[in-house]
Amino acid sequence: MLEDEEIKNLLHKAQAGDQIAKEYILENNINLVRSVVHRFTNRGYEWDDLFQLGCIGLVKAIERFDTKFSVKFSTYAVPMIIGEIRRFIRDDNPVKVSRPVKELAYKVHRTQERLQGLLGRDPTITEIAKELSLAPQEVVAALEAIQTPTSLYANVFHDDGDPILLLDQMKYCEEEDSAYFEKLALKEIVLRLPEKERLVIHLRFFADKTQAEVAQIIGLSQVQISRIEKQALKLMKEFMQTS
Template sequence: MPNRANAHRRAHDDAPDTADAFRRLVALPPGPRRDALRSRVVEAWLPMADRLAGRFRNRGESLDDLRQVAALGLVKAVDRYDPRLGNAFESYAVPTVTGEIKRHFRDHMWALHVPRRVQELRNRVRSAGQELAGSVSGRRPTVGEIAERAQLSEDDVRTGLEALESFTALSLDAELPGSEDGYSPGDALGEADPALDTVVDREAVRLRIAALPERERTILYMRFFGDMTQSRIAEQLGISQMHVSRLISRCCTRLRDQVMQDTA
């Protein structure tokens, strides 16, 4: 049987005495009276939630947002706490609120979604690196040293180190270090080459053109690759321009129909 005195013991002198309120909260049925008492209990413990949020300041998130997350964790703690188990509320609420804040960082502060295992590796590698920083002067801890301290494999340490550099995304417009002309990652990205469509079309008709009679292949080559006019082609081959026009039109129609049939 838990010692009843433990239920009233508080870790901080300024912690509110809400033991009686919690006992009444458990006994009350859902309704306005219970909601009002619940609100008063949450309000009484908000300073503790704010104090816990302050421990995570300067980590890339505003203190106001952290306080809101901590308040959410506090509400969850109030709703789940059962004074009949004999434990002080603060001993239950502190890990609940802290866990909510850490979950917020894990789920919302990464620019890209990263698997939870990689996030945990990042945290363990970072902690081990900070612990080793004071013992290895003048250099950074090696992968092996971090692996030994964090009790991880060297492959896991390398994964965690990569995640350390990947918490935020680099803008494509950000100037790269050492560049004197404002060169950015966006400058290295390729773009669609309009000539690719021409390559695709040529490959599609290449075999079909090879199957044409020699005179028709010659006419097409002179017109589309030699950039000759129909009158010059007619003069060189000794036929009429009208005949050249009919041959070109007939060949193009045949090639188009054959290619479209191949892709259907």
């Protein structure tokens, strides 16, 4: 890493258009990008793609850093690198997920990695939930919410003949096919619900919980759960009518 005074001089030159100075700063701070990218692994994106995004964030930090700041360049650069990667992940996801759910999912990932180091194995959902003082269903819901959707027409196998699509691996009898896609459409409607309503519907109709059990899991009264459920069903009906 460069000394503070040296990097300030280089930043002045880089911001004045000196390409050699900019590249020198990039080369000497590239480990910042690597350390940030490591936090975003196992989220469905190629490491090289995230690395390039991190480098864009580092370049922006070089261009925008004010040498009058009373902080080190590296302290300023890290949030810029993180922001560039997070912005891409947020905008790239075709399913829009609320910020609180995303933040919870990132917290679950960090806890998962920490427990993995402590336990020497992959932690269970129950262990992660206990560590975060959450219900296991909330952990599962948060992780599922940020999964990258897979197309039904994704190629899962190809030899000298015709390719086999994911859709081909999900065939049942004609009646079951129809029922399956109806369920798939229903789940897409559920994903459009606000966070609290979506969780209640998930627990009530996908996890087969009673209103009393849902109330205990979420920490609300059964009357409140009943109201949330009614509101959620009303919204779902409106979504289906406008689809």
